[in-house]
Amino acid sequence: MTREEAEDLLLEAGAAKDGEFPLLDAAIACAVHEDPTRELQPARDLGAAGVERLTQRLKRESPEEALAETMAGDMRLAGDLLTHEHPANADILSVAERRKGIAVALGIYYLHVARRCGLSVSGVDFPGHFLLRIETEEGPLALDPFSEGRVVLPSELTRRALHAGLTPNVADRLDRLMAPVSDRAVLVRLQNNIFARASASRDYARAERAALRRALLDPGDHRPWLDVAAAREGQGALAGALEALARATALDGGAALAARAQRERVRLRLN
Numbered sequence: 596m597t598r599e600e601a602e603d604l605l606l607e608a609g610a611a612k613d614g615e616f617p618l619l620d621a622a623i624a625c626a627v628h629e630d631p632t633r634e635l636q637p638a639r640d641l642g643a644a645g646v647e648r649l650t651q652r653l654k655r656e657s658p659e660e661a662l663a664e665t666m667a668g669d670m671r672l673a674g675d676l677l678t679h680e681h682p683a684n685a686d687i688l689s690v691a692e693r694r695k696g697i698a699v700a701l702g703i704y705y706l707h708v709a710r711r712c713g714l715s716v717s718g719v720d721f722p723g724h725f726l727l728r729i730e731t732e733e734g735p736l737a738l739d740p741f742s743e744g745r746v747v748l749p750s751e752l753t754r755r756a757l758h759a760g761l762t763p764n765v766a767d768r769l770d771r772l773m774a775p776v777s778d779r780a781v782l783v784r785l786q787n788n789i790f791a792r793a794s795a796s797r798d799y800a801r802a803e804r805a806a807l808r809r810a811l812l813d814p815g816d817h818r819p820w821l822d823v824a825a826a827r828e829g830q831g832a833l834a835g836a837l838e839a840l841a842r843a844t845a846l847d848g849g850a851a852l853a854a855r856a857q858r859e860r861v862r863l864r865l866n
Contacts, residue, residue, distance in 0.1 A: 663744030674741030717775030
């Protein structure tokens with residue numbers, strides 16, 4: 596798959612309804628868009644093997660136990676504690692090869708495998724740390740894909756929420772802390788992570804690619820184009836930055852003021 600073909604696939608994913616969003620395929624396309632020289636099949640094979648193992652485990656184990664044992668035990672997926680900031684941890688192809696990564700990248704495999712086996716599992720956009728929500732006969736449970744899929748107790752969720760800066764009246768609201776998000780939002784969160792890390796290291800070309808992928812995945816959102824503009828400006832591509840700002844303004848009138856101010860500043864640099 597070429598980078599151009601990856602962009603076409605992301606465009607198709609962006610146009611898909613939330614219930615039909617091709618999470619794993621779109622995540623693979625994102626990784627190819629970053630580096631088109633790699634082999635895709637191992638990532639797909641990992642997903643298929645996970646489905647096979649989970650199907651067997653569900654015959655004798657509870658859904659939450661079967662999912663955790665399949666992904667962390669059989670598939671050997673775990674959080675990278677030693678080199679957490681390594682770019683490979685946010686790349687789905689590298690995660691399949693190394694069997695470790697950040698929570699949201701690992702969570703994509705959990706979601707793919709669980710859905711193929713009929714489980715009701717969703718991503719949770721928890722502040723500071725991505726989690727999963729699995730529906731069980733006893734009610735919803737929070738799972739941490741970074742910590743081998745272990746169950747996170749309500750008291751721990753509240754503690755984490757307080758540590759992340761949420762106010763006590765919000766941190767006690769488990770319905771809000773465990774609110775499910777769409778698969779699209781999960782993959783956008785992963786690209787946000789890549790963008791933030793690339794921007795912090797002044798790798799503006801990589802930051803631009805991550806922001807562009809967000810724009811393709813969520814075509815109605817103006818904010819990725821603001822980030823594309825910032826990344827292009829960081830590379831000195833001022834004309835391209837202006838083009839991205841114009842796209843942001845066209846998508847959302849609420850962004851017009853910020854985009855217009857940013858655009859005028861870039862124009863002054865051009866002149």
